[in-house]
Amino acid sequence: FDVAKTGDARIGFVGFPSVGKSTLLSNLAGVYSEVAAYEFTTLTTVPGVIRYKGAKIQLLDLPGIIEGAKDGKGRGKQVIAVARTCSLIFIVLDVLKPLQHKKLIEHELEGFGIRLNQSPPNIGFRRKEKGGINLQTLVPQSELDIDLVKTILGEYKMHNADIVLRSDCTAEELIDVVEGNRVYIPCIYILNKIDQISIEELDIIYKVPHCVPISAHHKWNFDDLLEKMWEYLGLVRIYTKPKGQLPDYTSPVVVKIDKCTVEDFCNKLHRAIIKEFKYGLVWGSSVKHQPQKVGKEHTLHDEDVVQVVKKV
Structure with missing residues (x-):
């Protein structure tokens, strides 16, 4: 039932049956997840991958959650176990009945030790x-x-x-x-089916925190959703530069914002690199001079270019 983790980040779509998770996934990623107008169409996890700003992001359409999932009703336990491994959760809500659904889903996830949009207690x-x-x-x-x-x-x-x-x-x-078994995951509430409400109601929705109104069917407001997704994932792109060549801007190395030192960057490329590491040359906003010589504990910023100089 679980899916192998690929890409730089993984996002789980959680929501009640028939709120449009599968439509949203197939329109975002071009993956065909079985779509129909009756409840519980999707019974297993369907993975899809999108490339956004050079990062590969895995999207998982998790089967519909029902009340009592944390007590093992439906496939609930397995769904929430997969949700625990995600780097970001999209809670997809029907705009016509959002609040009661939102409370129920949050309650189910909390019962499994998932804390949404909170930082670990100090x-x-x-x-x-x-x-x-x-x-x-x-x-x-x-x-x-x-x-x-x-x-x-x-x-x-x-x-x-x-x-x-x-x-x-x-x-x-x-x-x-x-x-000690809690996971802290950022979360975005997606209000789907906005083609069914008035403009005034839409203005009110925009004021809700962590919320993005979209229409999965008409592909409205997807840009906004992807921007917000990038912001919540907190990823940093770093470009590699082989000696004597131009930087490779097509496939960045993507690291987490809290683990973006030169050492983390090297480990993401290959474990053996750090043993031969002498110093790094960095171009970008994290250094004063272009290029600048740095050690392995230097923190990199988004879109920096790095060249690793090895010991001879």
């Missing part, structure tokens, strides 16, 4: 053999105190731990850190 947590529970707070807490922390950890039969709260945290966030 909590330091370490289990130890003895010494009881030691709580440090770096900022005033509105909710958590030592008794509540002891109660929560007692539920998990943990009686010895060091905890550092670096921001004002909720009990929910502490539980997330203790359980």
Whole structure:
């Protein structure tokens, strides 16, 4: 049921049956996912790949989620397990009944430990053999105190731990850190079928955060969707330059924005390169001089050009 991970990023389409996921996928990627006007047409994951700004992005049409997916109804458990491995989730909603669907899907995903558009809580947590529970707070807490922390950890039969709260945290966030199996994934809500509503309603929709209204059938507003997708994926393109040749602008090496040092770039090309690495020459916005000599810990920016100089 699961699909091999290819490309630089993977996006999962999640939504109720018949909101237009398959139509959207086939119009974006030119992949034929079985489309029909009755519910539960798609029963397995259908992969498609698009090239956008030189990056290969895998799109997965996940079968329709129903209420109770996290309890194993339908193919729900498998769908959500695949959703956990995505770098971005598109929640596709029908514009005529968006809010109740949105709440239900979020609830299903949260039950599986997927947190949408949140950053991991700023909590330091370490289990130890003895010494009881030691709580440090770096900022005033509105909710958590030592008794509540002891109660929560007692539920998990943990009686010895060091905890550092670096921001004002909720009990929910502490539980997330203790359980430790949470994934934090950015998410875009796609409101499909906008050809069925009025202009005034569309203006209201545009004010909702993380939202893109489209029409999959008429291919309206796809550019906006792709732009937003690129922004949420946080990818950085780096071009290679062989010695004495022009840079290769056709196939960039794509790395994540939080892992874009010269060393990460080398590892993405080939593991053996970093052993022979002497220094790098970089052209682009991350350096003052063009080109500039850099070490392997230098952080690269989008569309930099790199030439690796090896040890002789």
